[in-house]
Structure formats: structure tokens, C-alpha cells
Amino acid sequence: MFPLKDDNPRSRFPILTALFLVMNTAIFVYTLLSGTFEETIDSYGMRPVEILSGKRLETLITSMFLHGGILHIAGNMLFLFIFGDNVEDVLGHGKFLLFYLTTGIAASLIHAATDPSSSIPTIGASGAISGVLGAYVVLYPGARVLTAVGIYFFWRLVKIPAVFFLGFWFLLQVLSASVTWMTGVSEGVAYWAHIGGFVAGAIVALPTRTLLKKNMQ
Helix, strand or coil: CEEEEECCCCCCCCHHHHHHHHHHHHHHHHHHHHCCHHHHHHHHCECHHHHCCCCCCCHHHHHHHCCCCHHHHHHHHHHHHHHHHHHHHHHCHHHHHHHHHHHHHHHHHHHHHHCCCCCCCECCCHHHHHHHHHHHHHHCCCCEEEEEEEECCEEEEEEEEHHHHHHHHHHHHHHHHHHHHHHCCCCCCCHHHHHHHHHHHHHHHHHHHHHHHHHHC
């Protein structure tokens, strides 16, 4: 399943969502064109073994703005573009900034806890974006997501409620993390960061959902 857009209108321009999109893309393009791609990842990627020993804690933030390839950044930015604006809309710009960074850090810490001896740099905005997805499914479970569903070579456009689309996405992360844990074979994807970010985002969004319900009554 490939999301294209949602049918959830917003009331104001998502300044920070747009800024994160531009920042992530600009940093990725710059590191490629400048020839500093591998050096940047090595210097600013998050290594679990360092974080858990209290070293280079700044990489909890810097790693969130680095990506390992075109498909990596394209997938992350697509999900941020579709779902980030509505979460920013309801939280407000300032709270959304805090929310994004906090869930991203939480995701990295959970990933580090599941692989504490790893010295492999972890990068990507997917932990923070998973937080956005968790918040979105709590705040807008009934919003419909226009999705391209492919079976072999046949594709069909279907509108799927967010609770089912994002629920299926979360289930895939749990299944993938479980397979990795049982087989000991890593795909190079921080599934536990996705899970941790999603759960953190959902928990943080719960009070906001309660407040929205009260305001609608």
C-alpha cells in the first residue's frame, strides 16, 4: 500500500512541517553533492553504545535530519507531508516542534535499548515521523487516506480510514521487529524506533484528543 494524500483539511499553513521537509531534503542533497555523505553520517549518526554511555547525546537530534538514500528520504518525507500538517495544525507550531523532537528522541532511545552494544550509526527522521503517525491515528482515526493498492501489476486507488491504514503500518513494524529478533538477521531498518516513536506519539496525543472532544460538545 502506498499513501498519496489524505482528505483531512487544515486551518493554517504547516510552517514547521514544511521546514522539516526542506531541511531534510537540503541536507541530503548537500551531503551528496559535496562528497561528505559518508563522513556526515559517521560524524552525526546516533550510535546506541555511545548514547547509553552518555556520550555524544547531540546525535539524538542530528541523526534525525540525515538519510541513507533516495528511497529512505522519499518515503519519510512522503509520510511527513501527508500526515504532519494536520498534527501541527491541532498542536500549534511551538508544541509540534517539541512533539517532533521529543518523539524522535524517544524512538532513538528505544532503538538503543534494544541494541545496546551497536556502534552502527542510526539515521533518519522515521522515529519522529512515526510519532506523527501515532498522533494522527489518535486524533483523526476516521480521516480517509487515498492509497494505491497493488496486486502484482494491477494498481487500484482506494480511500482507507487512517485507523486501518496506520494500524496496518504499525502491525508491519511489529511483525518485522519480531522476525528480526527471532532470526537475528537485521535488515538495517530500526523497526523498534518506529514502534517506539508511534507509541510515544499516540500517548502524547491522547490528552489533546480528549480536549478536542470536550470542545466539540
